[in-house]
Amino acid sequence: MLLFIVRDFTLAFGALFYLLTIRPTKTMLVQSVSFVVIPSCLLLIYVPQLIAIGYLFIAASWLFYSFKKNVITIFDVIVVLMLMVFSDNLAQLINNQLNTHSVLFETLWFILCFISLSILYKIFIKKRLYLLLLPFKIQLLLIFIGSLTLIMFYLNVFFLGVQDNKALTTANFFIQIIYIVLVVLAVSLFIKGLQQMQMIRQKEIAQQQFFDYMQALEQVNTDMQKFRHDYINILMSLQDYIENKDLQGLQHYFYTDIMQMEQQTLFQSKMIGTLENLEVVELKGLLSSKLLFANRLQQKLVIEIPQTISSVRMNLIDLTRVLGILIDNAIEASVEIANSVVHVAILHSHEQAVVIIIDNPLQDANLNISTIFDYHASSKGEGRGIGLVNVEEILKNYPNVTLNTRIDKQYFIQELQIF
Amino acid sequence: MKIVICEDDVRQRKFLQSTIIHSSLFQYEDVEIALVASNPSEVFTYLQDNRADCFLLDIELQHEINGLELANVIREKDPLATIIFITTYADKLRLTFTYKIAALDFIVKNEPNLAENLIKTLQIAYQKHQSIHTQNIGKHFQMKIGEYVKLIPFEDIYCFATSANSHKIKMQEKSGVYEFFNNLTDIEQQLDERFFRCHRGYIVNLQQIQKIDITMRTITLKNSSICYYSLRYKKALMKALSSTSTIIFE
Numbered sequence: 320m321l322l323f324i325v326r327d328f329t330l331a332f333g334a335l336f337y338l339l340t341i342r343p344t345k346t347m348l349v350q351s352v353s354f355v356v357i358p359s360c361l362l363l364i365y366v367p368q369l370i371a372i373g374y375l376f377i378a379a380s381w382l383f384y385s386f387k388k389n390v391i392t393i394f395d396v397i398v399v400l401m402l403m404v405f406s407d408n409l410a411q412l413i414n415n416q417l418n419t420h421s422v423l424f425e426t427l428w429f430i431l432c433f434i435s436l437s438i439l440y441k442i443f444i445k446k447r448l449y450l451l452l453l454p455f456k457i458q459l460l461l462i463f464i465g466s467l468t469l470i471m472f473y474l475n476v477f478f479l480g481v482q483d484n485k486a487l488t489t490a491n492f493f494i495q496i497i498y499i500v501l502v503v504l505a506v507s508l509f510i511k512g513l514q515q516m517q518m519i520r521q522k523e524i525a526q527q528q529f530f531d532y533m534q535a536l537e538q539v540n541t542d543m544q545k546f547r548h549d550y551i552n553i554l555m556s557l558q559d560y561i562e563n564k565d566l567q568g569l570q571h572y573f574y575t576d577i578m579q580m581e582q583q584t585l586f587q588s589k590m591i592g593t594l595e596n597l598e599v600v601e602l603k604g605l606l607s608s609k610l611l612f613a614n615r616l617q618q619k620l621v622i623e624i625p626q627t628i629s630s631v632r633m634n635l636i637d638l639t640r641v642l643g644i645l646i647d648n649a650i651e652a653s654v655e656i657a658n659s660v661v662h663v664a665i666l667h668s669h670e671q672a673v674v675i676i677i678d679n680p681l682q683d684a685n686l687n688i689s690t691i692f693d694y695h696a697s698s699k700g701e702g703r704g705i706g707l708v709n710v711e712e713i714l715k716n717y718p719n720v721t722l723n724t725r726i727d728k729q730y731f732i733q734e735l736q737i738f
Numbered sequence: 739m740k741i742v743i744c745e746d747d748v749r750q751r752k753f754l755q756s757t758i759i760h761s762s763l764f765q766y767e768d769v770e771i772a773l774v775a776s777n778p779s780e781v782f783t784y785l786q787d788n789r790a791d792c793f794l795l796d797i798e799l800q801h802e803i804n805g806l807e808l809a810n811v812i813r814e815k816d817p818l819a820t821i822i823f824i825t826t827y828a829d830k831l832r833l834t835f836t837y838k839i840a841a842l843d844f845i846v847k848n849e850p851n852l853a854e855n856l857i858k859t860l861q862i863a864y865q866k867h868q869s870i871h872t873q874n875i876g877k878h879f880q881m882k883i884g885e886y887v888k889l890i891p892f893e894d895i896y897c898f899a900t901s902a903n904s905h906k907i908k909m910q911e912k913s914g915v916y917e918f919f920n921n922l923t924d925i926e927q928q929l930d931e932r933f934f935r936c937h938r939g940y941i942v943n944l945q946q947i948q949k950i951d952i953t954m955r956t957i958t959l960k961n962s963s964i965c966y967y968s969l970r971y972k973k974a975l976m977k978a979l980s981s982t983s984t985i986i987f988e
Contacts, residue, residue, distance in 0.1 A: 344954060625806060625834045664833035668884040676833045676884075721906060723883060725914025734837075734883050738919075 324363070326426065328356050331399055334437045335379070338395045338445060339387055347386065355379050369477055376400060376469065390458045397465035398440060404472050405499070406432035408492040415488070444503075457513070461506070468502065521636045528604030532594075535587045535607060542584040553577060586614060596624040597665065601635040602642070606663070609646045613661065618654050620646075623664040631673050633720060633737050637713050642675065644706040645733055649679040652731065656680055668736070678732040739867045740772040740790040741860075744781050744808065745824065747796070750847075751776065754794060754824075757853045763860055778808040785815055792820045792863050794856075806831075809839040813885065820863040824856075837884035842866070879909070879928065881916055892932065896959045898925055898941040910963060936967035936975050944978055949986035 332351055336343050343351075355378045362371035380393045410428035417424075475491065560569035590610045597603050606622055613620035631638060646663060653659040661679045668674050714720055723734040741758065745751040755774055763769055772790045775781050784790075793812055795805045809821050823835055823844035835841040843859045845852065878889040894912040900922060901908055907925065909916045922941055926933070935941050942957055942965050949958045955972075957965045967975055979985060 342954070342956075621830060621832075623831055623834045625831065625838065662833050664837065666834060666838050666884055668837075674837055674884040676837055678833070715901075718905065721917035721919070723881075723914060723916045725916070727913065732914075736883065 324360060326430070327403065330430065330433055331379075331403060332356075334399050334402070334433070335383055335395060337437065338399070338441055339383060339392055341386055351382060355382055369473065372400075372473055390455070390462065393462050394458070394465050395445070397462065397469050399437070401465075401469055401472055402433055402436045402440070404476060405495060406436060408488065408495060411488050412492050464502070464506075468498070471498075518636065521640065525601045525604055525636070525639060528608040529600055530604075531611065532604050532607035535611070536591055539584060539587045539591060542581075542587075546581070546584070593622045593624065596627050598627060598629040599631060599635065601639050602628075602631070602665070605639045605643060606646075609643070609650070609663075612647075613650050616650065616654050618650050619660045620650065621660055621662050623662070623666075626667050628665050628667065628673065630671075631737055632671065633717060637716075638737075641710050641713055641735070642677075644710050645677050645735070648706060649677050649731070649733075652681070653679045656682055673737045675735040675737070676732065677735075678730045681726060681729050681731045739766075739769050739792055739864055741770065741792045741794065742773045742775065742781060742784065742790040743771065743794045744775045744778060744805075745794070745796040746776055748776075750796070750824075753853075754856070757856055758860065761857045761860070763857060763864060766864070769864065778805075781808060782811065785812070789816060790819065791867050792822065792860070794822050794824060796824050806834070806839070809841065813839055820866060822859055822863065837886045840885040840887060877930070881909075881918065892930060892943070893945065895933075895943050896946045896961050896963065897943060897965050898922060899965065900939040910959075910961065912961075934971075934975060934978050936965065936971050938968065940965045940967070947979070947985050950979075952987060 341347070355375065358378065359371050359375040362374050376396065380396045383392045383396055384390070386392075406429050409432045410425050413428045413432075414425045472495070475495075556572065557569065560566075560572060590607060593610075594603050594606055597606065610620055610622065646661070649661045649663075653661050659680045662676070664674075664676045666674045666676070710722070714722055717737075719738045721736045721738075723732075723736075725732050725734075743751065743754050743758075745754060751774060755771065758764060758771060772788070773781065773784050775784070781793075793809075795808060805823065805825075809823075812819055812821060821839055821841045823841050824847060825831070825844050826847045832844070835844050842863055845855050845859060849855065877892050879892065879895060881888040881890060890909075890911050896910040896912075899908050899910075900906070901917075905919050905921065906917050907920050907922065909918070922935065922939070926935055926941060929941070932944050933941050934944050936957065942959065946960045947957055948960045948962075950956070950967075951958070955967055955969070957967055959965065
């Protein structure tokens, strides 16, 4: 009995640390043993097993949630507990089939099944789930479905599995298999739908940004026509001021009337000028929307594109997401600093490689640069660090893209190189 | 150090020339003005059979080839040449200057202390010129970003680590995190004795180690990031560390 408990706990915790890619520290192990293992063992002895397992589930969920601070970890706890039941059944079945009625063999089969199932889960499902960045509601839904399934599994084990019946175990096992296949199918269809929805949303954003850019372009065009139409009038009134030698009046007229009126046009035509060399429509849309955004916040944003950029070797949805996050961060950090300028440049380095540089002045020079990609590290409070985590997640999929993050002479500089 | 000046405005050209000639820099025997050109073609012709170490270029040259393209040609011919831009576009092209042509600096035209800035920049160029000839770059790690070469002193580096799924190497130093393509074995060759390969995936700077956790087999560096060491390097690691006594073992 004790041996079984040790086996199960070691496997379960090992799997959880593996799935969540946590390298267990001493304190974590002590916490696991004292809050989860010992209490559930005691419960196993003194109260009905079902309650003990319930406690185990809740305590383990809470513990791993506190390690990772991420709701989806609970889902992994559920999966591990489910895999245990499933492997147990599978081991029994194999044992029965092979007619080796020794406990040792069954344990061996159990461990083998459990480990391989955990690895399969991590490789094929967990990674994809993590990349999706599921909305919180969906995460809760997944956990809810998982908990229900878990409860059904254990009820099933306790009400039917008590009698050691070969036929019943087999039937049970097949029911479980069918159930799991159905759930996996349903969830994967659901995730696929979500993925498509996210992609469509990204495309919509890109389209909207490009539309804004087109509108700005059109505005400049009409303004220019209007200007051409009025400029004779403007010249006449300027002449009036000059003939009367009314320098003050001229100044006033020029700066308040003409310049004010034309400021928007000037800004827009300047913006179109800067993006002239950029032939990648999606990026053009993104950068123009960032220029408009910075202009609204009265933050100076200078974009340099000295040569024609016609293609970039990266999925454009991913690239616009990454650049969007990096530029937003740069703008947000600079708004608080007076007279600050955010610089962005897109350059060709050798051959087809593209370098994108984003830099902004820095207020706090003591930033620990190696921690800014941590989930919770953000100089501006909770939740803000998530952007950079997303950047790192996206870039992990590109072996041809590197990102440098550094501080140089009070500037925070990010260099994205796409080879 | 051979200096080439390319500037279309006569007055400005004369001003640059006389500023350099009258500066203290010009007293060094090896400083000379090799060419004063009014347009890029002259520089091209000059570069056919000659070379120079330092180029002072006006970016707004009224010519079919602008300063940027001229700089590119110079870079192709001589990657080590120093390029200094003189411009009125204060910082419109700051990043381009740095990353595209690795310009040493740019000097803003209509500023009152133009002459002073010019001499200061030329002095830096001169020092750089001297150091190229004495080959004094052994203690730095070189990173190339675009055309810009960043030299990182060995003492600032914490560690090198391989990333999980590609040939990318991640390097952490005091003021930055860098990624590039290489492998740790090649990097090891470029480093000196203060670095130690403690794991298949890690090289650490021994002088940046804060503490070592023997049970977890981790090394915590002074920037609080964590590296691992593997058993087969443990003995050598301990031996390499025995000289430094400030490390905490756990």
